[in-house]
Amino acid sequence: MAELQLQNVSKTYGTFEAVKDVSLAIEDGEFAVFVGPSGCGKSTLLRLIAGLDPVSAGTVAIGDKDMTARQAGERPVAMVFQSYALYPHMSVFENIAFPLQMERRSKADIREQVAKAAATVQLTTRLQDKPNKLSGGQRQRVAIARAIVRKPEIFLMDEPLSNLDAALRMEMRSELTQLHKRLGSTMVYVTHDQLEAMTMADRIVVLNAGKVEQVGKPMDLYHRPANLFVAGFIGSPPMNFLAAKVTGLEGGTVLLEVPGVGQVALPGDASGFTVGGDATIGIRPEAIATAAPTEPALSLSITPRTVERLGLHTIVYGEQGGRTLTALFNGDPVIAADAPLGVYVPLQQIHLFDAAGQARGHRD
Known part of the structure; x- marks a missing residue:
């Protein structure tokens, strides 16, 4: 099971509360999107789930296991960042294979897993290319393939499309949605773009000033916003x-x-x-x-x-x-x-x- 459970999770930096008493359950296989304006705490919350930052209070559990005290490398998650974070001197194959090489997997196993991941993101013909020969969308697919080979229980994505132009963002939205259907994995996706949230999510988590304002299916939030903030944030042009x-x-x-x-x-x-x-x-x-x-x-x-x-x-x-x-x-x-x-x-x-x-x- 890859259910994600957050119980009364908070994060403070000195006197500043970045995340305030968040309790949330993400179901196994669900595509959940955290959305909200800049500074609302959505990326901070994702980092707390990943273990990149420690929580100040509360618990983080994946399945039936408490992950609160575990380091990032000990959690069954893989994170895709806004910046592709690819090694420019390595080929696409080497970039995807890197986490497997760190685990000292056999060469045959690495070749098999990289081939599968590359096929999933349609990069089979580009495995020998360096990142500078790829488009922005292809580079992002390399980063996603590198996450796929780790076979995580949960994929965490922090604004992965924000560096792409409008046409490519539309294409990648469709590709990520199809990828989620093929993998059937739990995905938690962060964006400030409510259009991405509305078109990709099974459920949307609307955050504001570190707090959860509302959780629901996209059209539920559109038709039945809980308050003025959600009503003004969901919908384009705004209400x-x-x-x-x-x-x-x-x-x-x-x-x-x-x-x-x-x-x-x-x-x-x-x-x-x-x-x-x-x-x-x-x-x-x-x-x-x-x-x-x-x-x-x-x-x-x-x-x-x-x-x-x-x-x-x-x-x-x-x-x-x-x-x-x-x-x-x-x-x-x-x-x-x-x-x-x-x-x-x-x-x-x-x-x-x-x-x-x-x-x-x-x-x-």
Whole structure:
């Protein structure tokens, strides 16, 4: 079993808490992605799992074995870094074989294992080349093959695609996803790019300021974010937030006054609000439409200031009530900059947050 268990794991550097009381279970064979902004603690947490840094508190277990006190070399993990960390004077074969040579494996065994790993990452024809003859994506595949030959129980990947251009990142995302399916291994992947997280993960762990904000499947986090931070981080373009005041509570309905919009009645958990208190409504850019839906909807008027036509989609940055509102439309609709535009948002697609930023209503 390659299940990963973290119990109340913390890491401090002097008075700075980089990781704060994280408890987490990654299932055997799962592709888990740690995502969050720079400095949120995701890479630090990965290093604690790898044993590269000691934990300040808590335990790290793999399967039924406590790894907390074990050194990095004693843990059944292999790590792939952002920098490829290849030896430039060695061939691809020698770079992949290096960890096996350190274990003093036989030459025949090394040849067999390197051949298998190279075939897995489609590098069989490049084994005699030096790294300087390879593209960035091929170099990263060498680093992955070097991890594969160790036959770890868990693969740890720290932003392995961040040095690649956009087209190559897209290609490598697909390759890593297919590799995970072929190997069936547990993978823990760190990125600041929520697109990578959404497209690759079985489950996403959203981190912020050293704490876990939410854990869930990609579309669960998209449709049901736990709080304002997750709602604003997951989704591209990011969610629009509008401040509001609570004017009434009627069972499962929260009555709001939204400046520049007017009165809005939204379904939600009324127990999280008080009359006269603050609230926030969240609107996904893609939930905004130019045609009135058949279901109850919020009607708005926005004045487009910037229109980005991308072919498949059109992004509009408009002014609404003295604030910027972003809308995402399919295709290439007729929209003129600086001309008022009437739009609609179905009430069931509006997210509702209390004064503490916790979600109290969301899309079903």
